[in-house]
Amino acid sequence: MPRATTRLLAGLGGVLAAAALALAPAVAASAHDYLVQTSPQSGATQIDPLDQVKLTFNDRVLDLGGDGSSAILRVVDGSGRHFETGCPAILDTTVTAPVALGAAGAYTVDWQVVSADGHTVSGSYGFTYRPSAGTSAAPGSSAPGCAKSGATAPAAAAPTSTASTAVPTKAGDDNLGLVIGIAVGIVVLALIGVVIVVLTARRRPSATEESAPDTPSDRS
Numbered sequence: 001m002p003r004a005t006t007r008l009l010a011g012l013g014g015v016l017a018a019a020a021l022a023l024a025p026a027v028a029a030s031a032h033d034y035l036v037q038t039s040p041q042s043g044a045t046q047i048d049p050l051d052q053v054k055l056t057f058n059d060r061v062l063d064l065g066g067d068g069s070s071a072i073l074r075v076v077d078g079s080g081r082h083f084e085t086g087c088p089a090i091l092d093t094t095v096t097a098p099v100a101l102g103a104a105g106a107y108t109v110d111w112q113v114v115s116a117d118g119h120t121v122s123g124s125y126g127f128t129y130r131p132s133a134g135t136s137a138a139p140g141s142s143a144p145g146c147a148k149s150g151a152t153a154p155a156a157a158a159p160t161s162t163a164s165t166a167v168p169t170k171a172g173d174d175n176l177g178l179v180i181g182i183a184v185g186i187v188v189l190a191l192i193g194v195v196i197v198v199l200t201a202r203r204r205p206s207a208t209e210e211s212a213p214d215t216p217s218d219r220s
Helices: 003-029 171-203 207-211
Strands: 035-039 052-057 072-077 089-091 094-098 105-114 120-129 161-163
Touching: 052 072, 052 105, 072 094
Parallel strands: 120 161
Antiparallel strands: 035 052, 052 094, 072 105, 089 094, 105 120
16 A cells, blocks of 8 residues: 555544544543432422422432432521431432421522442532421421431542532433534544545556556567
């Protein structure tokens, strides 16, 4: 194969390698779990008393200790009192925690889980509680309702992803699809370039063939 062709193929290989390295972090970032549904919903006004808070994610939530202790799910009011009454329970893509709400007002749900890719993700969202008159109010607690919650989280416990709203849009899926589409497009264009180079190199006569003198048999 001519040197020019070899150099061109090597250059195309370098472009592909660089594209793969550039796209890898974006693909990895899109792999973290994210919320797809919550109960109660973000920004909603809850009228009926609650007995649990439930979070549903797009992918499986890891239960590292087998007892839900790798997750954190807390419900606090404006003064910081806790109204979760037990530890989280993890079942496939859902995380739940028992709650008993207090007086009417604004509440915040804080959560942290280990996503399917092994990274810790966290976030929070709010809702308003407006029960009917005469509904009993729980006193709450100054300490979390689950002492062991988060005890088996990975050593690098700092969240790698945060969310301030309950249910993010499908941006994660859209971004992942865009990244994959760009990667496929780069690979296809590079392959087309390789094919064109190879076909052109095969059709072009070599320098020795073009400059070779005619032999006596050719002149006859």
